[in-house]
Amino acid sequence: MTEPSPVPRPLFHRLALRDGAPIDFTIDGAPARAMSGDLLITAILTNRSDLRRFEFAAAHRAGFCLMSGCQDCWVDLADGRRVRACSTPVEPGMAVVVDGGVR
Amino acid sequence: MSDEPSRVVVVGAGPAGLRAAEVLAEAGLRPMLIDEARRPGGQIYRQPPSGAERPAEALYGFEAGKATALHGLLARLGDRVEHRPETLVWSALENRLDLLGANGFETVEFDRLVLATGAMDRILPFPGWTTPGVFTLGAAQIALKAQGVAIGRRVALVGAGPLLPLVVHQYLKAGAEVVAALDVTPFAAKVRHGFGLLAEPATLLKGLWYTARNVLAGVPVRSGVAALRVEGGERVEALVWTDAGGREHRVACDAVGASFGLRSEAQLADLAGCGFVFEPLTRQWIPERSPAGRSSRPDIYLAGDGAGIGGADVAELQGERAALALVEDLGRPVDAARIAAIEGRLARHRRFRVALEQAYPFPDHIAAAIGDDEIVCRCEGITAGALRKTATERDTREMNRLKAFTRCGMGRCQGRVCGQAAAEVLSRAHGVPVESVGRLRGNPPIKPIPIKEALR
Numbered sequence: 001m002t003e004p005s006p007v008p009r010p011l012f013h014r015l016a017l018r019d020g021a022p023i024d025f026t027i028d029g030a031p032a033r034a035m036s037g038d039l040l041i042t043a044i045l046t047n048r049s050d051l052r053r054f055e056f057a058a059a060h061r062a063g064f065c066l067m068s069g070c071q072d073c074w075v076d077l078a079d080g081r082r083v084r085a086c087s088t089p090v091e092p093g094m095a096v097v098v099d100g101g102v103r
Numbered sequence: 104m105s106d107e108p109s110r111v112v113v114v115g116a117g118p119a120g121l122r123a124a125e126v127l128a129e130a131g132l133r134p135m136l137i138d139e140a141r142r143p144g145g146q147i148y149r150q151p152p153s154g155a156e157r158p159a160e161a162l163y164g165f166e167a168g169k170a171t172a173l174h175g176l177l178a179r180l181g182d183r184v185e186h187r188p189e190t191l192v193w194s195a196l197e198n199r200l201d202l203l204g205a206n207g208f209e210t211v212e213f214d215r216l217v218l219a220t221g222a223m224d225r226i227l228p229f230p231g232w233t234t235p236g237v238f239t240l241g242a243a244q245i246a247l248k249a250q251g252v253a254i255g256r257r258v259a260l261v262g263a264g265p266l267l268p269l270v271v272h273q274y275l276k277a278g279a280e281v282v283a284a285l286d287v288t289p290f291a292a293k294v295r296h297g298f299g300l301l302a303e304p305a306t307l308l309k310g311l312w313y314t315a316r317n318v319l320a321g322v323p324v325r326s327g328v329a330a331l332r333v334e335g336g337e338r339v340e341a342l343v344w345t346d347a348g349g350r351e352h353r354v355a356c357d358a359v360g361a362s363f364g365l366r367s368e369a370q371l372a373d374l375a376g377c378g379f380v381f382e383p384l385t386r387q388w389i390p391e392r393s394p395a396g397r398s399s400r401p402d403i404y405l406a407g408d409g410a411g412i413g414g415a416d417v418a419e420l421q422g423e424r425a426a427l428a429l430v431e432d433l434g435r436p437v438d439a440a441r442i443a444a445i446e447g448r449l450a451r452h453r454r455f456r457v458a459l460e461q462a463y464p465f466p467d468h469i470a471a472a473i474g475d476d477e478i479v480c481r482c483e484g485i486t487a488g489a490l491r492k493t494a495t496e497r498d499t500r501e502m503n504r505l506k507a508f509t510r511c512g513m514g515r516c517q518g519r520v521c522g523q524a525a526a527e528v529l530s531r532a533h534g535v536p537v538e539s540v541g542r543l544r545g546n547p548p549i550k551p552i553p554i555k556e557a558l559r
Contacts, residue, residue: 009338011235011254012246014251015277015279016251016277018154036154037153038155038250039152039249046252049236050235050337054233054484062338063238064481065239066241066246066249067223069223070223070516071482071514071515071516071550071551072515072516084551
């Protein structure tokens with residue numbers, strides 16, 4: 001096993017740049033920035049390499065199918081909502097909970 | 104035929120569902136078209152969300168014309184189709200569909216139903232496949248198409264079908280770095296069945312063109328890949344693969360897109376009580392479908408990849424054909440020459456599909472190599488070893504019994520991801536044909552719904 005990297009490295013890599021305004025949101029309380037037109041999975045994975053904790057072992061998950069089939073990318077929001085990140089647009093001020101949650 | 108207008112519903116707004124809705128609208132039936140996505144097109148012609156739009160040529164390449172025509176269809180048909188976007192059909196029973204959409208929970212009754220529910224990647228586990236950074240090949244394509252992102256900075260792509268050269272080509276064209284393109288099926292199979300692929304020369308040429316471009320771009324393109332392993336704990340660090348000659352190679356990367364063909368999304372047909380058959384060619388259970396698109400239920404029709412894999416062009420034709428069968432079954436006039444023309448094209452596509460499936464056979468060696476430690480059920484972390492233990496110690500020989508004992512197929516994905524792999528593991532544990540262990544029965548809700556909705 002490799003050591004967890006100290007600085008979160010993004011997973012997704014933007015190839016097509018867009019004109020729209022940036023969208024500010026948070027991950028575990030820390031500020032993060034997305035682009036207008038981003039789905040939540042893109043917003044999170046252009047900032048870090050995982051989306052959520054895996055409930056059944058000490059591991060993280062980052063989604064898998066991106067077409068609403070595998071259900072691997074459900075994430076918690078601080079307001080209590082649970083959303084599927086591959087089919088939910090990111091919204092300004094969205095507060096994503098990955099490791100800082102109480103679930 | 105009664106005077107009461109028939110309530111006709113189409114599920115799925117990909118190429119099949121859109122063409123079906125078009126025929127039904129032209130017949131004056133005003134179909135309801137229900138789809139999970141905000142915008143029509145399905146996965147193959149998926150449209151980016153608002154704010155992430157790009158030119159059709161950049162998104163769909165050679166298929167831009169077809170995509171644009173389908174995207175414009177609903178606008179052209181106007182209120183002759185009742186479009187219900189962002190709506191999940193989570194159950195089907197008798198003549199009732201249970202919906203969850205913008206207005207919450209809703210029940211819709213139908214007289215006739217067209218199911219055009221599409222397909223997703225077929226999954227087989229390999230070491231490291233649940234590591235963050237490993238996605239399906241289809242996911243790699245959607246990331247690019249819907250969001251203009253690559254799944255990583257250095258991407259390895261793995262496949263067992265014609266999707267692989269296409270996604271590699273699309274990644275290169277968009278400026279991504281593809282460090283390996285690995286086909287787990289043998290090159291010899293493509294040579295052997297190349298003549299059959301001439302049934303659709305334009306499609307064959309496109310495939311060859313993508314592959315040639317990929318090779319010329321310097322991407323290591325390999326066939327007959329014998330084994331795969333992802334290295335890295337918190338995230339993908341490398342893909343280790345074994346070539347046809349047994350030599351191991353390691354390629355550093357931060358993301359992997361891997362899958363092994365396609366599988367039909369057939370849960371609603373199952374819940375509605377449609378009969379299923381095992382298709383040896385693609386090694387999966389699919390709903391019974393007549394050449395005209397009729398299911399085993401007289402009021403349900405099937406079109407597109409949701410009832411056997413045929414691809415987008417076939418899906419459009421099947422959508423049109425199934426809707427014409429529906430119109431005919433309502434006692435309304437249909438154009439016999441139009442039907443004959445569609446059936447002729449479908450027959451030619453069928454010959455091509457048979458050759459294509461033989462050129463990209465099921466990767467038996469990947470299924471046979473699933474180790475005891477490997478997670479099969481991604482939702483709940485159930486391993487192949489746990490499945491094998493149940494298979495032998497509890498003499499489990501049937502998929503739903505295996506599910507009851509182990510929970511494999513009971514998680515959030517309802518067996519979409521693990522079902523076929525679990526059937527491979529179970530049948531091999533007993534040395535019996537995969538069809539003899541049956542298939543996972545569908546259960547509502549077919550996708551997660553908030554409990555407050557279900558209780559209302």
